Amino acid sequence: MIRPEIISQSPVFMGITEAEITRLFQQVHYQVKSYGKSDILVNAGELCDRLIVIQEGSVKAEMTDYSGKTIKIEDLEAPFPLATAFLFGKNNRFPVTVVANNEVRVVVIPKAEFVKLLQWNTVILNNYLNTISTRAQFLSQKLKFxxxxxxxxxxxxxxxxxxxxxxxxxxxxxxxxxxxxxxxxxxxxxxxxxxxxxxxxxxxxxxxxxxxxxxxxxxxxxxx
Amino acid sequence: MIRPEIISQSPVFMGITEAEITRLFQQVHYQVKSYGKSDILVNAGELCDRLIVIQEGSVKAEMTDYSGKTIKIEDLEAPFPLATAFLFGKNNRFPVTVVANNEVRVVVIPKAEFVKLLQWNTVILNNYLNTISTRAQFLSQKLKFxxxxxxxxxxxxxxxxxxxxxxxxxxxxxxxxxxxxxxxxxxxxxxxxxxxxxxxxxxxxxxxxxxxxxxxxxxxxxxx
DNA sequence: CTTCATTTGTATCAAATGTTACAAAACTGC
DNA sequence: GCAGTTTTGTAACATTTGATACAAATGAAG
Known part of the structure; x- marks a missing residue:
């Protein structure tokens, strides 16, 4: 179901062998979900209580303004994770609606299960901490500018x-x-x-x- | 040496009993350091490879501009941690110089040891993830504005x-x-x-x- | 009600930047 | 070297905002 050769390219799982990924995923609950073109993966405002990693295909993030019009924010494709910045924190709701650009297959890991991965595996922990820290530093820089x-x-x-x-x-x-x-x-x-x-x-x-x-x-x- | 009743009020260690803190700190390496007024705790540009928690007193963060003049950025006092946003990420160097405002006592935990704490204790892990995620979300909001x-x-x-x-x-x-x-x-x-x-x-x-x-x-x- | 301080509305002028347009300079492929 | 494209320099004008000043409206205290 999961494809370790793709997951291992994802920023969060980088540096982990495919064998190790297979082993780790045997010990946590997760789902693999498929979507067709234009299917909605996530609605804006929805609670962000799971990590979603794109395994195949690509999705777009859209934001709905106050009058209901949607604006495309960015494209994401395999093997990137979705909304890593909103899994934790006070306001952990998706800020965007995520829509499939084509046939998409994603791996969904509940937050509690992902926390287990973080605690079991130092590489994943470091990867994740680096990801969100780098983002915060980037934002901080931009803000200063x-x-x-x-x-x-x-x-x-x-x-x-x-x-x-x-x-x-x-x-x-x-x-x-x-x-x-x-x-x-x-x-x-x-x-x-x-x-x-x-x-x-x-x-x-x-x-x-x-x-x-x-x-x-x-x-x-x-x-x- | 460490004062669990203060550490337990720190955002990163909140929700942990004093007894548990004492127990955890027996299993990691750390230092307690004292500084006098105007002593420099951290120089800007220095590698941020440790978590520093203020246990007593207060410090100020200063930024040095390109001509050498220093500008005060913010004040921090016990029981707050220093530079949580720069422990990880690509550019993990202190952006500011930290100077003691008065008699200061801090707990210094090397990054590798802190990672251990994150892996041992779910509460600390969640606290830390929440801290930096909330910060990123705050910055993101401000940037949008x-x-x-x-x-x-x-x-x-x-x-x-x-x-x-x-x-x-x-x-x-x-x-x-x-x-x-x-x-x-x-x-x-x-x-x-x-x-x-x-x-x-x-x-x-x-x-x-x-x-x-x-x-x-x-x-x-x-x-x- | 009166008086005084605070808040809000408005005006004028200067500074900074956007918008648009065009020409000069540099680069590219031939 | 030449023709066409990209990049850069510059200009004129419109728009937005800052700075400053002052009057009108509101609110608070007596």
Whole structure:
């Protein structure tokens, strides 16, 4: 029923041999469920009391707004787990409705059984802790980034972070277009801000190559 | 050395009897360390490979900016744990420097030992998972809120959330001043946005009482 | 009711950014 | 080198919001 060769590729079960997975799953209760295209796997608001791992096919997560319209949030495919971030915590309800994109087969492990796996197997425990911790760290980073109001602040933060303690020339690894999207601003606005910082002798812009001229004043931008 | 009556109040060890805590701590390696006022417990950037629980006193978390100036981030006191969010995950380094505010005594549990505790004791495991999951959910919420660009969007989101499926009149539980701060905008800007939405027949504002007139168009604000 | 403090509504101006458009520069494949 | 595409620089204008100020409305205390 379960396919260890796929499960073992899932972030939560990574690093576990197929044999070990087979053995572990013999000792917990779980279900393998199949869905056809457009079937609903999970309704938004439903209690998240089980871990769902996609074994075959792909699903999409949709969010329903207050007027009832649905918006697609993301696609997930085998071997990824669903909503690892909502198995625990205060508000452990699915924030999204999950719909099958095609023929889908999933493994459903009740929360209590999954806790057993976490306690039995250090690798699974570490994998799971790493997964949600990494997510929290990612969100935290993103939040910090958004806390900077002006574009110049975002640029300053980004450049100082990229530069670290090393040399003062930062090579942009992306186009300004992509950077602008990361910053959540328009491309001309980003170019304008870069241009102004250039004039203010904060940085020296030469296409993708940016030299930091004044770390001190860059910081003042961020704090004072 | 450890004080079970304090540790048992810590979020991670909540729900465990003092006797059980004493027993558990006999089976893991840990240290109790003391610090004087202004001593540094942890330097930013240091590997976060241990759980630190404050047993007595209080500490402050400071962040050092790129020019070397330090900014206070938050205060933490007994019986709270330090940096639970950074024990696991990809980037498990302390993001802040931790400094003692006064005479401080902490319990330090190496990561590997803490993993043992998680595997031995379901309550600790659940507490810890709940702690970091709740944090991730909180961050996720906050991020969603910040993703709304205009003040009107923030108002629409807030009102629709408050209203839920129930009646269409929302009583503001705070002053506009406080609401404005929550939204990260100035008070006059909030009042202006409310006034405009009033004119546009989206809502009917009467001081702290706001009636939602058109849910459909409120949603259009959020999405399209 | 009167007086004072708080809260709310409104106006004006400046700053920052979005929107749109276009040209210059750099890159790509030939 | 050349033609076409992508990327970048720049401009003009509209929109949104911040900053500041002040008046009107409300609420609280006497």
């Amino acid at each position: 958004l806390s900077f109001k002006t574009i110049k602040q975002k640029i300053a933060h980004y450049l100082l972070e990229q530069a670290g303690d090393r040399l003062a020339v930062v090579e942009l690894p992306q186009t300004q277009e992509q950077l602008a999207e990361m910053f959540g601003v328009t491309r001309p606005a980003l170019a304008r801000a870069l241009g102004e910082m250039n004039q203010e002798q904060l940085i020296e812009v030469q296409r993708k190559s940016i030299r930091i001229l004044n770390k001190e004043r860059m910081n003042q931008l961020l704090n004072g | 910040l993703s709304f660009k205009t003040i009107k969007q923030k108002i629409a989101h807030y009102l629709l959330e408050q209203a839920g499926d129930r009646l269409a009149v929302v009583e503001l539980p705070q002053t506009q001043e406080q609401l404005a701060e929550m939204f990260g905008v100035t008070r006059p800007a909030l009042a202006r946005a409310l006034g405009e939405m009033n004119q546009e027949q989206l809502i009917e504002v009467q001081r702290k009482s706001i009636r939602i007139l058109n849910k459909e168009r409120m949603n259009q604000l959020l999405n399209g």
